[in-house]
Amino acid sequence: MNATTRAKRNYTSYMTPLQFLGNFTEALNGPNIYMKRDDLSGLTAGGNKTRKLEYIMADAIEQGADTIITCGATQSNHCRLALAAAVKEGLKCSLVLEEVISNSYHPEANGNILLYHLLGADITVVPKGTNMQEEMEKAAEKVRTQGGRPYVIPLGGSNVLGGLGYVKCAHEIIQQTEEMGVNLDAIVVASGSGATHAGLLAGLVQSRRPIPVIGISVSRNSEDAEGIVRGLAEGILEELVVPKSLSDRSVQCLDDYVGDGYAIPTSSALECIRLLAKTEGILLDPVYTGKVMAGLVGLIKEKVFNKGDNILFIHTGGLPSVFGSASILIGSGKSDGRDSK
Template identity: 45%
Template structure:
């Protein structure tokens, strides 16, 4: 009911599964663990961006646009899925790729998501790390417009009030699934970066007066900055929904203890967590977002942050395709 008035296309296989993580729990102890499989959304090997793109692509089509322009890191999951969504609807796509990771190899530059961007027909340009990617996208849009295109610029991660509606939808979906199987979810854990996923979840749960707390694990920014970004977008998303004022500052939390040396740069905790989940549950996480988020959840459980009687849901945001850009971390010498 919250979302009926918003244009939307179909891009995801929803509802995505909600599954127990019993073998992982046996390995680490702690509360009952569940995983929300947004790696199974279907589009371009799955991932959380499919939900956001359902609303963003609908908006682009409603405005008569024929080209999607979006920024991301070189191994961006969002760019890969935007390119696939463009192909699905007969649109062109151009990616502005920021070189956030400085020391790379051929796998990082040419494999994983970059290979799939190419297969989906996206063109791309590159900017140095730390660039104003919004300005770079705006400049690209002007260039394409001068050539007769009708561009639609999607911000990094699809993170604006339109894209965040995808995770309002996910919040509603999770509440319905938990009710159906009789599970009292207390917290949802996920990796937070461009902020749209966390902002949508926070706004959705707040609008529905749900007590589920969102536990973000930052993959890029220090805690204060990440929380400010999320809170701002969550408030704007609630406004867009017509539920102004429901989001409170205490609804937003981001653990910054697992960023490591920076965005897209590996940590031993990420490698260990990703390997543990692969070997206990047969599930592949990714090295940039869900791997660090899982490291954060495991660390919080071992510190006793969560009560043993809680039901914790881990949101798998996809991205395992990026593993092929980081294979040196997982191949034994």
């Protein structure tokens, strides 16, 4: 099944693996836990934004852009991958980075910041609370005055075009689980800027597969997160020419695992990161996937999921930001301000 007739680039020439986590399942004595390894997607160090950028970059190229402009926090996975896509397409890239945590940008830092410099980004750093859309428009106007053709990508690549990448992911999941003979009882995914969650929902609706998708919010309260996801999912379904059929209960975003706020690690997330590393050799990050796994484990403890259920965890990547978080993972246990968005 095709997700759309829209043009797309091909940054991942394979289906990302879908794996059973036997050791992790045994350690939790819970349901059967599977993982969709979108951390192994294409572009520099992979992640969920790669799927979004396949459609977004195709649109930029069709519009004749020569410069990509986008934004995120100082250790932004999205910025890293948008920059990598721009490099691959022979385009320039300008990043507007928000210090969500004060003094979190250091030019000599590890993680995504190191990769920005290696890949050759033009970087503007702004303080927390800055209107990022306005800052990107300023950067775009600067490009225009120099005779260039800018293309602005929203935070997280979260628009209808970006969401189409996760319609395709939903189709992959259906094919892979059918081949494995596995019937999923639920999918658990990060709810941040919203398009990953929304695209999965839309893809399952299009495919007439009523698998519950539970979003674990990493930044917003449930009401706001659900509103963003619903709006994007409806826009994606309209793009796909699929009748809007999202019930009131279709969109679920839990805010119980945000902790003290975005990019501030929780003890439960750090415990999950360590447990998965020691049982499966798979790395999560403290901003996104660690909190999402803490949400999955919390739901198991609350008996929302039962032994024998088949639960799929979407690994959205974030490996480079792990290397910018050493002090909280193996050091002092306190945040060093290395955030990602």
